[in-house]
Amino acid sequence: MILDLRQFENFPAHLSLRAQPGEVVIDYESVVQVNDAQLDLDIQKSGEEFFCQGQARASVRLTCARCLEEFDRELANTTDFIVCSKQWHDNHRDVKDNEDYIFFEGGDLQADVTDMxxxxxxxxxxxxxxxxxxxxxxxxxxxxxxxEKSCGCKTEQTDERWEALRRLSGLT
Ligand SMILES: [Zn+2]
Ligand SMILES: [Zn+2]
Incomplete structure (x- = not known):
């Protein structure tokens, strides 16, 4: 997802970016795929830095940890980062600064925000x-x-917490 700051003449500015299909990939056990992702940002310019604040939203297909069926879930979270040139950052900012920085690729006010x-x-x-x-x-x-159904098996109600306790006390 490329944030292109060349389109703005005035700040603060607002931007909505939508991911291309397959652009956001999450390599995480329970994630089957990212159906859709969107980033809404308010951007403020201060000197050579662009302060970006907003919300990332995604529709994600997940595998249920209990029944192993796949289901879709809408997820959202705030995000907060600064975009600037790497050269400017290296000359003006301490490496211990714990803000999240994204650097322009080349000098053309474009940055890849997919990772955020x-x-x-x-x-x-x-x-x-x-x-x-x-x-x-x-x-x-x-x-x-x-x-979907009750199978009629004569199993005890399994509760993961009790299972763990039983294993600990050597009862199984
Ligand atoms: Zn389930
Ligand atoms: Zn059964």
Whole structure:
């Protein structure tokens, strides 16, 4: 996703950028694909720096950690970074400065902001995404998706927390 600052004559400016299909790739276990991603930014210019603040939004196809079915989820997160030339940054900013910087590629006021969108989306994602908070998961015996049917297997209600406790105390 290329942020092209040449289009603005006055600041502050507002910009909406939409990802091309397949442009944002998230290499994360539960992510099947990024369906769509968008970045909305307010941009303020100060000297040689462009301060960008806004929101990244994405529709992401995920795999449920319990029932393993795929589902789509809308994710959103704020993002905040500064765009400037690398040369200017190296001459004026301390490396210990903990702002997020993106540098122009060449001298032409264009910068690739795909990584900022990817990071914002990853941070908004839970480690174990669930298709619904009360997803019933899969039967431990026959593997049936318990959201769709009850299989009739005589298994104890498995609760992951109890499972872990049992394993710890050597009862299984
Ligand atoms: Zn599920
Ligand atoms: Zn079963």
């Amino acid at each position: 969108v990817r990071q914002a989306v990853i941070i908004s994602m839970s480690m174990k995404p669930l298709c619904s908070e009360d997803c019933r998961g899969l039967c431990a015996s026959c593997g049936a998706n318990l959201n």
